[in-house]
Amino acid sequence: MYYVEISGLSKRYGTTTVFxxxxxxxxxxxxxxxxxxxxxxxSTLLRCLxxxxxxxxxxxxxxxxxITHLAPQKRGIGMVFQHYALFPNMTVAENIAFGxxxxxxxxxxMARRVAEVIRQVxxxxxxxxxxxxxxxxxxxxxxxxxxxxxEPRILLLDEPLSALDARIRRSLREEIRDIxxxxxxxxxxxxxxxxxxxxxxxxxxxxxxxxxxxxxxxxTIYTQPATEFVARFMGSYNLLAPTEAxxxxxxxxxxHLAIRPESIQLSEPGRSYPAHFAPVAAIIRQHQxxxxxIRYHVEAQGTTLLIDHxxxxxxxxxxxxxxxAVLIDRxxxxxxx
Amino acid sequence: MKTTLSSSLPVPAGxxxxxxxxxxxxxxxxxxxxxxxxxxxxxxxxMGWVVAHSIQGDEGLTLEHFREVLGSPFYLQAFDNSLxxxxxxxxxxxxITLVGAASLRRVENRLKNLVVAFINMTSNLSGVPLAFAFxxxxxxxxxxxxxxxxxxxxxxxxLYSRSGLILLYTYFQLPLGLLLLYPALDALDDxxxxxAALLGANHxxxxxxxxxxxxxxxxxxxxxxxxxxxxxxxxTAFALTSGNFNLVTxxxxxxxxxxxxxxxxxxxxxxxxxxxxxxLVAVVNQWLLKRSYxxx
Amino acid sequence: MRADRYHHLVVTxxxxxxALPIVATLLYSLTQRWEASILPEGFTLAWYWQLWxxxxxxxxxxxxLLVCVGTLLLSxxxxxxxxxxxxxxxxxxxxxxxxxxxxxxxxxxVVASVGLLQVFAGGPLPLVGTPWILVGCxxxxxxxxxxxxxxxxxxxxxxxxxxxxxxxxxxxxxxAFLSVILPNLRKGLMxxxxxxxxxxxxxxxxxxxxxxxxxxxxQVYLYNMHNxxxxxxxxxxxxxxxxxxxxxxxxxxxxxxx
Numbered sequence: 001m002y003y004v005e006i007s008g009l010s011k012r013y014g015t016t017t018v019f020x021x022x023x024x025x026x027x028x029x030x031x032x033x034x035x036x037x038x039x040x041x042x043s044t045l046l047r048c049l050x051x052x053x054x055x056x057x058x059x060x061x062x063x064x065x066x067i068t069h070l071a072p073q074k075r076g077i078g079m080v081f082q083h084y085a086l087f088p089n090m091t092v093a094e095n096i097a098f099g100x101x102x103x104x105x106x107x108x109x110m111a112r113r114v115a116e117v118i119r120q121v122x123x124x125x126x127x128x129x130x131x132x133x134x135x136x137x138x139x140x141x142x143x144x145x146x147x148x149x150x151e152p153r154i155l156l157l158d159e160p161l162s163a164l165d166a167r168i169r170r171s172l173r174e175e176i177r178d179i180x181x182x183x184x185x186x187x188x189x190x191x192x193x194x195x196x197x198x199x200x201x202x203x204x205x206x207x208x209x210x211x212x213x214x215x216x217x218x219x220t221i222y223t224q225p226a227t228e229f230v231a232r233f234m235g236s237y238n239l240l241a242p243t244e245a246x247x248x249x250x251x252x253x254x255x256h257l258a259i260r261p262e263s264i265q266l267s268e269p270g271r272s273y274p275a276h277f278a279p280v281a282a283i284i285r286q287h288q289x290x291x292x293x294i295r296y297h298v299e300a301q302g303t304t305l306l307i308d309h310x311x312x313x314x315x316x317x318x319x320x321x322x323x324x325a326v327l328i329d330r331x332x333x334x335x336x337x
Numbered sequence: 338m339k340t341t342l343s344s345s346l347p348v349p350a351g352x353x354x355x356x357x358x359x360x361x362x363x364x365x366x367x368x369x370x371x372x373x374x375x376x377x378x379x380x381x382x383x384m385g386w387v388v389a390h391s392i393q394g395d396e397g398l399t400l401e402h403f404r405e406v407l408g409s410p411f412y413l414q415a416f417d418n419s420l421x422x423x424x425x426x427x428x429x430x431x432x433i434t435l436v437g438a439a440s441l442r443r444v445e446n447r448l449k450n451l452v453v454a455f456i457n458m459t460s461n462l463s464g465v466p467l468a469f470a471f472x473x474x475x476x477x478x479x480x481x482x483x484x485x486x487x488x489x490x491x492x493x494x495x496l497y498s499r500s501g502l503i504l505l506y507t508y509f510q511l512p513l514g515l516l517l518l519y520p521a522l523d524a525l526d527d528x529x530x531x532x533a534a535l536l537g538a539n540h541x542x543x544x545x546x547x548x549x550x551x552x553x554x555x556x557x558x559x560x561x562x563x564x565x566x567x568x569x570x571x572x573t574a575f576a577l578t579s580g581n582f583n584l585v586t587x588x589x590x591x592x593x594x595x596x597x598x599x600x601x602x603x604x605x606x607x608x609x610x611x612x613x614x615x616x617l618v619a620v621v622n623q624w625l626l627k628r629s630y631x632x633x
Numbered sequence: 634m635r636a637d638r639y640h641h642l643v644v645t646x647x648x649x650x651x652a653l654p655i656v657a658t659l660l661y662s663l664t665q666r667w668e669a670s671i672l673p674e675g676f677t678l679a680w681y682w683q684l685w686x687x688x689x690x691x692x693x694x695x696x697x698l699l700v701c702v703g704t705l706l707l708s709x710x711x712x713x714x715x716x717x718x719x720x721x722x723x724x725x726x727x728x729x730x731x732x733x734x735x736x737x738x739x740x741x742x743v744v745a746s747v748g749l750l751q752v753f754a755g756g757p758l759p760l761v762g763t764p765w766i767l768v769g770c771x772x773x774x775x776x777x778x779x780x781x782x783x784x785x786x787x788x789x790x791x792x793x794x795x796x797x798x799x800x801x802x803x804x805x806x807x808x809a810f811l812s813v814i815l816p817n818l819r820k821g822l823m824x825x826x827x828x829x830x831x832x833x834x835x836x837x838x839x840x841x842x843x844x845x846x847x848x849x850x851x852q853v854y855l856y857n858m859h860n861x862x863x864x865x866x867x868x869x870x871x872x873x874x875x876x877x878x879x880x881x882x883x884x885x886x887x888x889x890x891x
Binding site for chain 3: 361362365366368369371372375376378379380381382383384385386387390433436437440441443444448452454455456457458459461462463464465466467469470471472473474478480481508511512515568569570571572575576579586589590592593594601604605608611612615
């Protein structure tokens with residue numbers, strides 16, 4: 001029995017289908033991510049959950065209650081928007097107090113709860129500032145505080161980090177996760193950034209073209225992509241077409257072969273190797289330095305492979321043109337369709 | 338004269354540096370001269386004349402003209418009429434405009450562009466042609482007047498009265514108000530309404546706490562422009578009543594171009610008071626603007 | 634959706650409200666009678682026929698066109714070099730220009746007329762009663778629209794870089810202005826010209842107070858016809874309205890292409 005249950009949900013605009021027959025369940029206190037490229041329907045799905053967009057078919061239940069046609073005001077759902085959506089005419093404290101004011105919360109309690117949540121998001125000296133006087137990161141904290149202060153049953157985060165720069169994004173993301181687990185809040189997070197999804201989520205739903213294509217823990221999604229789309233979307237996977245897989249590894253496959261760049265090892269030609277590795281002769285064409293990782297582009301019989309190699313010291317670097325043996329871990333290969 | 342920009346930018350070689358810079362500046366300034374001469378002749382000179390002659394008596398300076406205006410029930414009535422008609426028509430115009438512009442943002446683009454073009458078009462119908470159009474529709478023998486009278490709907494409405502002028506003024510305020518306010522409504526982010534809804538605010542609460550406060554500067558600005566536009570308007574009322582309705586602008590015009598007797602100095606005093614009224618409106622507007630929300 | 638229907642209703646009501654006087658005038662101008670009935674009776678083009686054969690109307694129309702075209706020519710010749718100089722030589726002046734060009738709007742036309750009637754009554758420039766005084770006044774009306782339109786085009790152009798580039802290629806200042814800057818101002822200029830034209834054509838206060846019947850323009854003619862048949866004046870109103878319609882249509886067309 002899930003806390004939030006979406007069943008058979010569909011949404012169309014005219015002839016375009018936004019999403020179709022979505023089945024999705026959330027346990028109480030879980031941090032779930034809807035991951036997918038832009039236009040896959042994830043944001044609209046979130047808006048249906050919030051009640052900002054009406055679904056055409058299907059049902060949404062929270063805690064056993066059917067909320068499919070309930071007004072957003074009555075759902076007890078908090079939401080953080082991509083561009084913050086802070087009220088520009090109100091100070092930080094007034095923005096946060098807005099929801100409590102709508103609930104006709106007594107002044108004393110309101111002040112206490114606002115102060116409490118302001119402390120939580122570490123904005124104590126900014127209470128009387130207006131949104132335009134804050135940085136992007138600070139604005140998003142206000143938005144988070146505003147959603148949290150009314151103690152919603154579910155927290156929805158619609159790409160809340162994508163308007164921020166990389167450094168702030170990383171620290172804020174940890175903060176969000178921290179507050180979420182402290183409050184035990186059931187949370188749905190929407191993003192197109194697979195790194196964000198992997199670091200934050202208890203469970204990930206990967207969406208593509210209006211359908212959920214894979215569901216599972218971050219671990220599972222990353223190491224065992226169910227489809228070619230997921231493998232491509234999760235990052236730098238090497239995807240070998242059936243002909244390439246046949247040529248390089250002698251495998252007869254129907255689908256593509258997905259190999260993670262870090263599961264391939266570099267070796268000198270002729271060296272011995274464990275039995276579960278498949279050897280392929282290759283030549284180094286190019287390398288990129290990605291901090292602690294060196295990414296080699298190697299060519300083996302006309303096929304380019306990406307290989308991630310831990311960057312231990314500068315002497316390790318293999319120059320372009322070096323003949324090498326590439327060892328592919330058979331246990332880490334996956335056929336995807 | 339000194340240009341802040343040119344001194345900070347690298348000047349390329351060739352023609353630019355060949356001539357002494359002061360000379361070039363004077364030659365350039367010469368091209369501005371006709372514009373300023375025209376403004377001097379057709380704007381500043383009459384302005385100066387009006388101010389100077391409002392305090393010009395038969396012998397030396399005097400406040401006599403102002404005393405005459407302020408002591409005359411007839412001129413005070415003109416101010417009263419002008420203010421009331423302008424105020425009512427601006428308030429009603431602004432309300433219709435706000436509701437209309439808010440809805441206009443919500444209809445599909447094709448219709449929206451069409452309506453905006455149409456509003457642009459109707460803004461040309463003002464002054465004399467507008468008055469004539471209204472005479473045809475709701476004048477004494479207007480089509481609607483006769484029709485309504487026949488049906489017994491309309492008893493005491495009279496186009497050539499104050500309520501008639503308010504109707505007419507409201508009508509010519511609409512296109513102006515819509516064209517000013519409609520782009521300003523884009524300042525409203527749709528996400529605010531959604532965020533407010535999720536925090537428990539209904540439609541009214543959103544408009545009360547977020548929508549209207551955010552729009553306050555634009556609403557104020559539009560209102561003030563409508564008001565000033567109405568206070569200074571002359572053609573419509575003059576064409577409608579042939580100058581028989583007592584408005585400040587009608588009074589001023591009749592003092593300088595009437596057939597009976599001309600009193601340009603008194604007209605100047607009335608003019609100064611009218612402009613002072615407009616200035617007061619502008620000052621109040623600034624003051625309110627400072628007190629309204631000050632983001633951005 | 635409920636909200637959707639509400640917004641359509643409001644917009645429809647707005648269109649009806651705005652269209653009512655225009656449609657009524659149009660119907661009135663095309664019919665023989667309209668008395669106490671929902672729709673007028675007796676379709677006819679007689680009023681237009683009569684109007685467009687009226688020598689006085691044609692003269693007034695001609696006067697209006699002459700004054701407006703004259704004003705706009707003068708404005709173009711004065712404002713283009715001025716705006717160019719502001720942006721090329723005195724960029725700091727633009728801020729002040731924006732205030733200066735609005736000066737005429739500080740005085741309602743009626744107030745300005747009080748002064749104008751006296752200043753130009755006699756003396757070195759006895760312009761009252763001649764079309765020349767209208768050209769001067771209309772210049773101040775057109776100024777803010779034309780200056781702003783040109784200023785926007787110039788801002789987008791980056792005048793200084795363009796001129797510098799032209800110098801480096803050996804052009805003189807007038808040459809560079811004519812061949813590099815001016816062609817780029819065409820669209821903004823044309824749009825503002827059409828817009829100003831329709832404004833000026835509708836101007837009544839100056840025309841009536843400063844010149845009146847001595848050089849009757851379209852608006853003054855229309856006013857002087859106020860004792861004529863309503864059907865006839867409707868035909869005047871509609872003719873004028875359709876003419877400005879074409880002008881604003883051109884203005885928006887040109888404005889959109891930018």
